[in-house]
Amino acid sequence: MVYLQGGPGFGSPVPQDFALTNTVLDRGYQMLYLDSRGTGMSSPVTASTLAMLGDEYRQADYLKLFRADSIVKDLEAVRKTLTADFPSHLKRWSIVGHDFGGFCVLTYLSFYPEGLLEAFTLGGLPPISRTPDQVYAATYKKVMDRNRVYYMKYPEDIEAIQNLCFHIKSKSGLPLPSGGVLTVRGLLTLGRHFGIYGGLDFVHDLILRAKSDLARFQFITRPTLTALERAVSIDDNVIYAILQEATYCQRVASNWSADRVGCSLKEYQWLKGSPKSASVIREGPLFFSGEMIYPFLFETFPELEKLAIVADLIAKFPDWPNLYNEWQLAQNTVALYAATYVDDMYVDYELAQGTVKLVNNCRQLITNTLFPNALYSQPGEVLKLLFELRDDSID
Structure with missing residues (x-):
């Protein structure tokens, strides 16, 4: 079984520290974790490594090769190499994709189904036939719902956040320990954590620390700034920053959707x-805001600043190849088992249901009691249910 990480732009977890490993091994699988191109130990993409390629146009052309279509080509090359001496009935493998990894699963099913024995997704059924604008119109609604839940749980944070924003505004931004500046708009991207288990509490803790600093010192202390920086900065994940919207593009430019x-x-x-x-x-x-990428992020974080022109070229590129083959998915024969989260802030539930209607041989585990990071926060529960779905023991 091969694990495909979420993202885009994140490497695989350390196998021995990941709950999926023992669950899969106990079921008789061999487990393979791959860092997809540009992540982890697979020639990581940074501003410095991109600069080695030449000007911004060359860098942008290079980054166009880091979407799901390229990732599954890599996977097929690895599969064929590893199974070259295997008998024909053992050449196929199983895959499991979390979040963006699930997007890759559907791309794999679209173009290389002959390489797959079975497939699993956890919160990763992509909005196959939707434009970026349609995707964000849907996900903003869910993000706003999570904001309302946050302020219902922590009503005192309404004033605390206003005061913090006023302080940031009065200082024309707060210099961050590793460089860059925390602006009001940057602070308000903390909502990307709202969609995970414990995310509301995580953001509240940061606001509480900042509130305490302002009350006692009239400034934000370095430890609090460091915590805020870790929560808002995506300097270490430039693929995520530059290609997130491109994951929804087929023959259309995102234009900073x-x-x-x-x-x-x-x-x-x-x-x-x-x-x-x-x-x-x-x-x-x-x-x-939620899991959205904005042009201003490339003005306030030092690593992203170096790639602002590249990001703009990617955002305006209109000729993205198709990531899915709807005709192939409609006649899919590979068993697909999908864990779908009703309250998913990142992959809209209704759009995911539209995808299910397009994919033959797909069975769903639908739940409103787990969040999209269940594989990390509640792995035992979600994996038990997903394999019960595979083993046909839920009914």
Whole structure:
């Protein structure tokens, strides 16, 4: 069995520290973890490694080769190499994809189904026939729902966040320990954590620490700034920053879709620029964004700043090849077992159901009691249910 990590742009976990490993080994599988191209130990992509290629146009062309279609080509090459001497009935393998890894699973099923014995996804059924704008229109709704839950749980944070934003605005941004600047808009990207188990509490803890600092010292201390930086910075994951919207592109440019869609919503007018006055900050609860990438991130974080032109070239590229073959998926014969989370903030549930209708031989585990990071936060429960679905013991 091969594990495909979420992302895009994240390497595989350390096998011995990952709950999936023992579960799979106990079921008689051999387990293979691969760092997909550009991640982990697979020639990691950074501003420095990209600069070795030449100008921004060469760098952008290189990054176009890091989507799911290229990843599954790599997987097929590895499979064929590893099984070259195997008898024909043992040449196929099983795959399991988490989040973006599930997107790769559907790409694999589209173009190389002959290499697969069975497939599993955990929160990773991609919106196959949707444009980036349609995807973000749906996910913003879920993000706003999570904001309302957050402020219902922590109503005192309405004022605390307003005060913190006012402080950041008054200082024209806060210098971060590793470089870059924490702006009001940067702070409000903390909402990307709202979709995981414990995410609301994680953000609240950061706000509480900042609130305490301001009350005692009238500034934010270095330990708190470090914690905030770790929570908002994506400097170590440039593939995630540059190619996230491209994961939804087929024959269309994203044109900074999340930014455009967000700017059309009254809750996200802060995307248009830093608040002009304190009264704007005080108008009501400030809504956090979710798993969205914005152009301003390439102005405030040092690693991303070096890649701003590259990111813009990628955002405006219109000729992305198809990632899925709907005709092939409609006649799919490889068993697909999908764990689908009703309250998924990252992969919209309704859009995922649209995909299920397009894929033959797909069985779902649908739950509203687990979050998208269940493989990490509650692995025993989600894996038990997923394998029961495979073993046909749920009914």
